[in-house]
Amino acid sequence: MTVSVQVDRLSKRYGATVALDGIDLQIRQGEFFGLLGPNGAGKSTLINILAGLVRADAGTARIMGHEVWADYRRARRCIGVVPQELVFDPFFTVREVLRIQSGYFGLGRENDPWLEELLHELHLADKADTNMRALSGGMKRRVLIAQALVHRPPVVVLDEPTAGVDVEIRNLLWQFIRRLHAEGHTILLTTHYLEEAESMCQRIAILDRGRIVALDSKERLLASTLGGLVHVRLTCATPLTTVPPALAGKVRRCEGNVLELDLEQGADSILEVLEILRDAGITLTDLHTERADLEDVFMELTYGRRGYRQGSGSPGNENHGEEQSP
Numbered sequence: 001m002t003v004s005v006q007v008d009r010l011s012k013r014y015g016a017t018v019a020l021d022g023i024d025l026q027i028r029q030g031e032f033f034g035l036l037g038p039n040g041a042g043k044s045t046l047i048n049i050l051a052g053l054v055r056a057d058a059g060t061a062r063i064m065g066h067e068v069w070a071d072y073r074r075a076r077r078c079i080g081v082v083p084q085e086l087v088f089d090p091f092f093t094v095r096e097v098l099r100i101q102s103g104y105f106g107l108g109r110e111n112d113p114w115l116e117e118l119l120h121e122l123h124l125a126d127k128a129d130t131n132m133r134a135l136s137g138g139m140k141r142r143v144l145i146a147q148a149l150v151h152r153p154p155v156v157v158l159d160e161p162t163a164g165v166d167v168e169i170r171n172l173l174w175q176f177i178r179r180l181h182a183e184g185h186t187i188l189l190t191t192h193y194l195e196e197a198e199s200m201c202q203r204i205a206i207l208d209r210g211r212i213v214a215l216d217s218k219e220r221l222l223a224s225t226l227g228g229l230v231h232v233r234l235t236c237a238t239p240l241t242t243v244p245p246a247l248a249g250k251v252r253r254c255e256g257n258v259l260e261l262d263l264e265q266g267a268d269s270i271l272e273v274l275e276i277l278r279d280a281g282i283t284l285t286d287l288h289t290e291r292a293d294l295e296d297v298f299m300e301l302t303y304g305r306r307g308y309r310q311g312s313g314s315p316g317n318e319n320h321g322e323e324q325s326p
């Protein structure tokens, strides 16, 4: 097995903020790997360290065996990073931006056919001679992707590549990223669209407050974290004032007429639940069941670990990841 990305005991602080707290990670060559986590979890910090843009306080990171800080040039040749932030020199055209980036890797006009192919694949050909400042956000994001690929790096890292991108372009980007993966590139992806991660990634790490709280194939994450939970959403004829004690441990949400339960597949019986409700004099008008998905795993491992459950006072705070544990 060839390892593309090897991270050992990686730590990074910003003043009192612990952005990464001793991360270990191995991504295999050719793998499609997802890095998930709430805002402020440390995802971009990790990616910026892999890109050589930020220096870790402790630990090491290697790309295709090259240590990113000690052996920066070799490591940098092996990795293409699409950053989360849209930063460009506004005075260059799209094609110029790509040619300049090519030049950083010692590539001259012989690389032009590849740059044209990238422009074509990312539907930027008609914008090639447009100045960066005249592009929309979604177009700039696509230029960032092309820029990351000018030197055909074996490892491609995408930090929220579909943020602020419309549905049509998002689908186009997914096709393109799938193609890169099919051609043998190792992909490391962060996204807040969990359904994207669920459909694309082979293994997933969930980062929370600078630590990896789960790392496994998505199938095993679903099975081990939630053990085949089934969500049941019940709508009652009248608002619920109390939940029958026999169901108390299974309540995910209880609000107005709606009662949501987490049932364990095999162990809990929906018929029993219906009997308990009937015995309590509760009349149902609707029932809906659904299997747990990656979003449930994510909520359980991040907010759930902090004592929040969905519907029981979600933090609803963009900066919650910045809280420091004592």
Ligand SMILES: Nc1ncnc2c1ncn2[C@@H]1O[C@H](COP(=O)(O)OP(=O)(O)OP(=O)(O)O)[C@@H](O)[C@H]1O
Residues within 6 Å of the ligand: 014, 017, 018, 019, 037, 038, 039, 040, 041, 042, 043, 044, 045, 046, 084, 321, 322
């Ligand atoms: N340059 C910096 N200076 C100070 N603090 C920083 C800096 N960069 C990141 N941080 C802090 O480090 C923590 C991790 O930030 P990071 O950007 O890695 O999170 P993230 O997981 O990428 O979040 P998001 O989903 O919002 O992109 C946060 O608390 C953030 O405020």
Ligand SMILES: [Mg+2]
Residues within 6 Å of the ligand: 043, 044, 045, 084, 159
């Ligand atoms: Mg980020």
